[in-house]
Amino acid sequence: MTRTAPSSALLLPDPGHSFWARIAHELADAIGSGIYAPGERLPSEHSLAEQFGVNRHTIRRSLASLGQIGLVRSTQGSGTYVEDFAVDLVLGRRTRRRQSLAQAGLPGGMQVLASRSLRASADVAKALEIRSGSTVLHLQVIGDGGGQPLHVSDRYFPCPRFAGLDDLVRQSGSITQAFAERGVADYTRRQSRISARLPEPDVAAHLKQPAARPALYVSSVNVDPEGVPIEYACTWFAGDRVTLTVDHDHVA
Numbered sequence: 001m002t003r004t005a006p007s008s009a010l011l012l013p014d015p016g017h018s019f020w021a022r023i024a025h026e027l028a029d030a031i032g033s034g035i036y037a038p039g040e041r042l043p044s045e046h047s048l049a050e051q052f053g054v055n056r057h058t059i060r061r062s063l064a065s066l067g068q069i070g071l072v073r074s075t076q077g078s079g080t081y082v083e084d085f086a087v088d089l090v091l092g093r094r095t096r097r098r099q100s101l102a103q104a105g106l107p108g109g110m111q112v113l114a115s116r117s118l119r120a121s122a123d124v125a126k127a128l129e130i131r132s133g134s135t136v137l138h139l140q141v142i143g144d145g146g147g148q149p150l151h152v153s154d155r156y157f158p159c160p161r162f163a164g165l166d167d168l169v170r171q172s173g174s175i176t177q178a179f180a181e182r183g184v185a186d187y188t189r190r191q192s193r194i195s196a197r198l199p200e201p202d203v204a205a206h207l208k209q210p211a212a213r214p215a216l217y218v219s220s221v222n223v224d225p226e227g228v229p230i231e232y233a234c235t236w237f238a239g240d241r242v243t244l245t246v247d248h249d250h251v252a
Contacts, residue, residue, distance in 0.1 A: 020061040023052050027062065031071055031082055042072065042080045068213050070239060083241070089150075091218070091246045093188045109173040113140045113152075113206075115166035117159065124156045127221050127232035135159040139166055141175075142206055150242055152206045153235035162230070175231070184224050187231075192220045194244060199236050207238045215239050 030036050043051070048059045063080050066072045074080045118138050125132040137157040143150050155175070157165055161182075168178035179187060196214045204211040216237040224230050237244065 019052075019054055020058045020065070023048075023054070023058065023062040024065045026052075027066060028071060036082050038082050040082050041078075042082065044079065068210060070209075070213065070241075089237075089242055089244055091189070091192050091194075091220075091244055094186075110141050110143045110169065110175070111173070112166055112170050113142055115139050117163070120156070124232055127219075128156065128158050128229045130158055137162055137165055139169065141169070145241075148241055149207050149238060151235050151237045152203050153233050155234075156232045157230065179230070184230060187222050187224050190221045190223045190227075190229070192218055192246065194218050194246075196239070203236045207236065209238055213239065216242065216244060218244070 027036075027042070036042060042048070042063075045056045045059045045063075048062075049056045052059070063072060063074065067074060067080075070083055072080050072082055116138050117135055119133045120128065120130060120136045122132050124136060125134060128136065130136075137159055139155045139157075140152070141155060142152050165175075165178050165182065168181050169175055172178055172181075176187075179185075195217050197217045198213075199207065199209075199211060199215045201211050203215070204213075207215065209215070216239050218233075218235045218237065220233050220235070221229055222231040222233075
């Protein structure tokens, strides 16, 4: 799936504000109309400066503003490219991100960045319906699609029930598969809360986006067939690469 420019262009300054803002809007319109296709490299700063009759500093500011809203990405020594996709992930009763990626025609996986056992904070304990201070397994994971990082998340699992689950996730690259190996063949999402926030610097670095660009933040609770919470997740999604669809009737 591709990301189009019109809705993103609304985040740009008024085109009458300055030369760089007007040029940014013209480039955004060109991207939205398909003049510059997803994944295509834009003309060089020198070429754009000649095209618009301005200096290269003005072009750099225009391109930087397009990068901040996720329409383009700059690669040092290579140039500036149109962002090439935005995958639509469904948040339903049975949310399976690998399945959503497959439906979008994208390969994807999950990697464990860090794991540890810790005492549950009040928020984690409330979400998992356990006593504050109880032992939980904490995983920090990163998920990718089509070779691009899509989300970074902190995930909490009650112990001793899921002690050692991190090894299973490392082996399979899938929390769903890890759950199945622990006897949880099915689970559903009880709740998802979505907001837009500025990511912490380390999160922005993992997502390969500027810290000044908002990301989608989702907190969620998954439960087993008996309604017992088995996972509390706080996930940052790259806003320029992910569209979240909330489907209350989605069950598969």
